[in-house]
Amino acid sequence: MVNYKHGIYTDRKSAELPTPQSSVMNGVAVIGTAPVNLAANPAVNKIVPCYKKAEADAALGYSTDFENYTLMHSVYEQFNKFGSAPVVFINVLDPAKASHVEAVTNVSVTLTAKTGTLTDKGILLDKLVLTNEDKTYKEGDDYVASFADDGSVIISATDDGDMTALASVKAAYSKLKPSGVTAADIIGGVAADGTRTGLELLDEIYPETGIIPSIIIAPGFSKNASVAAALEAKAQLIYGLTNAMAFVDIDSGANGATTKEQVKTVKNQNTVASRWNTPIWPMAIVDGFKIWGSAVLAAAYQYYATKNSEVPSVSASNRPANIDGVCLEDGTKVVMTQQQVNDYLNAYGIVSFLKLPQWKLWGNNTAAYPNSTAPMNRFTKNVLTLNWMENVFKTQYLASIDKNLDRKLVKDITNEFNIFLNSLTPDYIAGGSILFEDSENPTAELAAGHLKFHTRYADYSPAEMIENTFEYDINILEKALKGDED
Numbered sequence: 514m515v516n517y518k519h520g521i522y523t524d525r526k527s528a529e530l531p532t533p534q535s536s537v538m539n540g541v542a543v544i545g546t547a548p549v550n551l552a553a554n555p556a557v558n559k560i561v562p563c564y565k566k567a568e569a570d571a572a573l574g575y576s577t578d579f580e581n582y583t584l585m586h587s588v589y590e591q592f593n594k595f596g597s598a599p600v601v602f603i604n605v606l607d608p609a610k611a612s613h614v615e616a617v618t619n620v621s622v623t624l625t626a627k628t629g630t631l632t633d634k635g636i637l638l639d640k641l642v643l644t645n646e647d648k649t650y651k652e653g654d655d656y657v658a659s660f661a662d663d664g665s666v667i668i669s670a671t672d673d674g675d676m677t678a679l680a681s682v683k684a685a686y687s688k689l690k691p692s693g694v695t696a697a698d699i700i701g702g703v704a705a706d707g708t709r710t711g712l713e714l715l716d717e718i719y720p721e722t723g724i725i726p727s728i729i730i731a732p733g734f735s736k737n738a739s740v741a742a743a744l745e746a747k748a749q750l751i752y753g754l755t756n757a758m759a760f761v762d763i764d765s766g767a768n769g770a771t772t773k774e775q776v777k778t779v780k781n782q783n784t785v786a787s788r789w790n791t792p793i794w795p796m797a798i799v800d801g802f803k804i805w806g807s808a809v810l811a812a813a814y815q816y817y818a819t820k821n822s823e824v825p826s827v828s829a830s831n832r833p834a835n836i837d838g839v840c841l842e843d844g845t846k847v848v849m850t851q852q853q854v855n856d857y858l859n860a861y862g863i864v865s866f867l868k869l870p871q872w873k874l875w876g877n878n879t880a881a882y883p884n885s886t887a888p889m890n891r892f893t894k895n896v897l898t899l900n901w902m903e904n905v906f907k908t909q910y911l912a913s914i915d916k917n918l919d920r921k922l923v924k925d926i927t928n929e930f931n932i933f934l935n936s937l938t939p940d941y942i943a944g945g946s947i948l949f950e951d952s953e954n955p956t957a958e959l960a961a962g963h964l965k966f967h968t969r970y971a972d973y974s975p976a977e978m979i980e981n982t983f984e985y986d987i988n989i990l991e992k993a994l995k996g997d998e999d
Contacts, residue, residue: 535564535598536823538901541591541811542715542726542757544699545583545734546691547573547604550637551660557609558701558710561602562722566592573604576664578634579802581691582606586732586808594799594809594835597816599724603714605698608637612693620684627670627677634664635689642685643668643676650676699734700743712743716752725755725904727825727897728814732805735761736769738783745785745880754907756900758893760807760814761880763794763863766842770794773849773857780863780880788881788890793864795847798838809834810864813874814897825897826941828975829874830864836872839865851875864893877975888974898942898972906930906968918964923949926966934970945970 549555551574561572569575569588576582579589584602591600607613614637622629622643638658643650650656655674659667668684670676701711709717718726729748734740744759751757763770763779770779776794784792793806810829817832818825839847849857851867854875858865862883864876881890888895910930916922927947934945947968954965 536815536819537599537722537724538727538823538904539815539818539825540599540601540718540724540726540728541587541597541815542601542603542718542729543584543587543808543811544603544605544712544714544729544731545586546581546606546694547584547602548576548578548582548635548664548689549574549604549606549608550635550689551576551664555608556602556604557607558603558605558714560714560717560721561604562718562724563600563602564598569600569602573602576634577802578664579804581635583732583734583805586804587730587811589799589802590804590808590812590835591815595812595816597812597819599722601718601722601724601726603711605701605711606689606691606694607698608687608689610693612695613690614687614693615690616685616687618685620686621681622668622684623681624668624670624676624679627672629668629682630661631666631668631684631686633666633686633688635691636666637687637689638666640687641666643682644685645676645679645682648675650674650682694734696734696737696740699731699737699740712747715747715757719752719755719908725908726751727755727757727900727904728760728811729757730760730807730811732808733762735759735807736764736766736783741784741790745787745790748789754911755904757789758879758896758900759790760810761790761792762796762805762807763792764842765795765840769842771841771845773847773853776858776863777861780861784880786862786880786884788879788885788896791864791879791893792862793876794858795839795841795865797834797836797866798840798846799836801837803840803842803844804836806864806866809836810874814893818897821941824937824941825901826894826937826972828877828892828894830877830975831869831873831875834866834872834874836866838872877977888972892975894975895972899970902937902945902968902970905933918959918962923964930966930968934968941972943971943973 553571556572563569579585591597655676657669661667699711701713703709703713718724731740741761748757748759770776780792793810797804797809813829817827817829821827854865854867859876862878862880867875877892879893889899927949930947938944947966
């Protein structure tokens, strides 16, 4: 087919921030569904580390069908809105799994000028069959099938094939069925042969990529109580080594919280009240799309940590959320005052959004609040900071394991880590020190090869309230009116 051009043309590309800021110590891991039929190198139940949007597109495909493809929420937020990386994606939508696909038959395709379109989305090209009566046509010889930008399939009859004179054909195919993905698919497991799926793939991120997933999310799926619980449990120890936080969505659909008054109840039903997770409600409106709040919150915290010299000691609350509004799952817009967000959400360990007049994230508390008021458990930024310091210690001194337990090893660790803590003081934490205390290291334990250090630290709480009492002083007025005249 000749593509003869004569005239003036334009093209467009979706906006992507040019150079994502990145920090391997503050990685975001996202589990969900992707339009892998559109991917050049489809990845199913594999870790996909990405520093640029093009890397995600190649392994996951790209679509703005955010309702069906939940990984796209984070692709959009991380690369189009915040420009923050790295992100590790895990797609569980599997074309080889019967419940994740559906068969479609007897679809008539009209051919005009030898070209027709299948408007259905999610079509697997290798499962497409075109027929006319008893004749089955060959891809490449009789036709070429390709994806349009919107995910539909364009069928073009070749000039010398058997379809060239046809006005229509019948199509049969298989297509992705995102609704077939369940909570069990997201949670995943480990097979007898050691193969991991779903959340269990988080254990492969650090050894395979060097990225430490400090925030883990499953946009939309985390509104399910079992998924939220699995995320919270996995965040406590990944690969038997590092810590993370789970950001989870609170259901804003018909079976969840459709008013601010219902959010507390749904949070208590579906979310574990622990320091390891932070819930958010409702959804965000971004460039006309409905985006899960967990995707916004994760991208924001990673971005602001990276801008803070890669130290996650700053809160994302009261910082730009890069959104245009908030809504329920059905698109109904939500309007709340600052006091309403405070009283119905923040007061019960739930983050939200607030227009001030720019849209910002609003709220610092983890799901542990109000049950726990200790800063290291209550505030999201404090949890992230402590996790980060622990992860630094564990990954930095992992190389010290199995060295001789001698005085030099003890001094090296205490001196080096104290230098590290001092470098954080006072800009990122209030202070800290690591000690090797004899009382915590009895001879029997040392002989057994057990070495224990003790780190004391304090970091800053977010300034959640600033108050100023204004008092009318009549003496000031009197002095102004009756004071000494010149």
